[in-house]
Amino acid sequence: MNIFKFISLTTLILIITAAVVLTKPVMHKPAVLEDAAFTLASLEKKVPVKKVQTDFSAPLPPAQKTVVEKPAPVVKRIVRIVKQEVPAPVQTVTVKEQPVQQKTQPVKTVKQETPSLPVKTVQAANEPVEIEKPVKLEIEEPVKVVTTPVNTAPLTEKEEIIAWNKWRSDLQNKVMRDSRISAPVGTTFYFSCTVDKFGNISNINTWSDNDYYTPMAKRVIKPVLSSYQNQPILKFPERTQRTITNVNGSFTMAFTDRFSTPADYSDYERIK
Numbered sequence: 001m002n003i004f005k006f007i008s009l010t011t012l013i014l015i016i017t018a019a020v021v022l023t024k025p026v027m028h029k030p031a032v033l034e035d036a037a038f039t040l041a042s043l044e045k046k047v048p049v050k051k052v053q054t055d056f057s058a059p060l061p062p063a064q065k066t067v068v069e070k071p072a073p074v075v076k077r078i079v080r081i082v083k084q085e086v087p088a089p090v091q092t093v094t095v096k097e098q099p100v101q102q103k104t105q106p107v108k109t110v111k112q113e114t115p116s117l118p119v120k121t122v123q124a125a126n127e128p129v130e131i132e133k134p135v136k137l138e139i140e141e142p143v144k145v146v147t148t149p150v151n152t153a154p155l156t157e158k159e160e161i162i163a164w165n166k167w168r169s170d171l172q173n174k175v176m177r178d179s180r181i182s183a184p185v186g187t188t189f190y191f192s193c194t195v196d197k198f199g200n201i202s203n204i205n206t207w208s209d210n211d212y213y214t215p216m217a218k219r220v221i222k223p224v225l226s227s228y229q230n231q232p233i234l235k236f237p238e239r240t241q242r243t244i245t246n247v248n249g250s251f252t253m254a255f256t257d258r259f260s261t262p263a264d265y266s267d268y269e270r271i272k
Contacts, residue, residue, distance in 0.1 A: 155239045163237035164245070165262035172249045173259045174233055181220045183208075183253050189217050190250040191225060197243050199230040 155163060175191065183189075187210050194203040204225050206217040228234055236242065 151239070153239065154241050155237070160237075160240060161266075162262070163240065164242075165265040167237055168247065168249075168265050169260045169262045171228075171233060171247060172251075174228075175221070175224060175249060176251050176257075176259065178224045178227075179221050179251075181216060183210075183213050183216070185253050185255060187213055188250055188252045189213070189221060190248075191217075191221055192246070192248045193225055194244065194246055195234050197236050199234045201225060201229055201234060 179189070181189065187208060189206065189208050191206045192203070193201050193205070195201050204222055206221040206225075207214045208217050236245075
């Protein structure tokens with residue numbers, strides 16, 4: 001019985017729904033009731049929009065990220081040489097040239113005496129006479145003394161500059177040859193040290209323009225400089241008045257080797 005009622009109710013609802021859909025009844029427009037002199041106000045009028053002030057500020061635009069493209073590094077194929085410029089000397093040293101004294105050894109003169117020939121007395125007519133032969137005397141030839149003049153006068157200012165430029169260039173090239181180091185092309189290595197007239201080297205410092213290769217410079221180049229202690233490469237130029245000098249040098253990794261020349265330096269150092 002209950003099932004029959006449920007089916008009947010469901011069928012009735014479906015019939016009513018179908019009738020409403022097919023007839024499409026028109027709904028009346030909404031109206032508003034006012035005073036005695038009321039009018040129908042259409043609800044479709046535009047409602048004025050009121051601006052409400054709030055304490056909230058407009059959201060900021062999202063931050064834009066600017067990407068800057070850096071140009072690729074330019075590879076240099078030559079060795080960069082750091083020129084050392086030292087202020088011109090203030091003192092002027094005037095040295096008088098002393099005449100070179102030549103030492104000569106006196107030559108001994110040996111007199112040659114002709115010995116007398118003793119003759120034996122003839123004892124018998126038939127007996128031969130014996131005559132003593134003269135003794136040959138050896139005469140010593142005079143010893144020739146060759147004296148080489150030694151110039152002990154200090155170098156002039158121009159000679160000093162030329163000699164020290166060559167000394168620095170030779171040391172720079174030896175460090176480049178002995179430093180077996182590998183790094184990317186364009187990497188520059190620097191070194192500095194102090195050398196005295198006895199061939200002692202101290203205050204050795206090595207580094208690179210790329211911090212990543214600075215430990216390699218200390219591990220490879222510094223022992224090379226230390227090995228020059230009391231070696232001929234550190235011997236000062238002859239007749240120089242300097243007792244100590246500071247050395248600064250550098251070389252850049254490139255595809256071809258280029259060694260320094262004395263013309264790469266301009267050595268002006270004050271003599272104390």
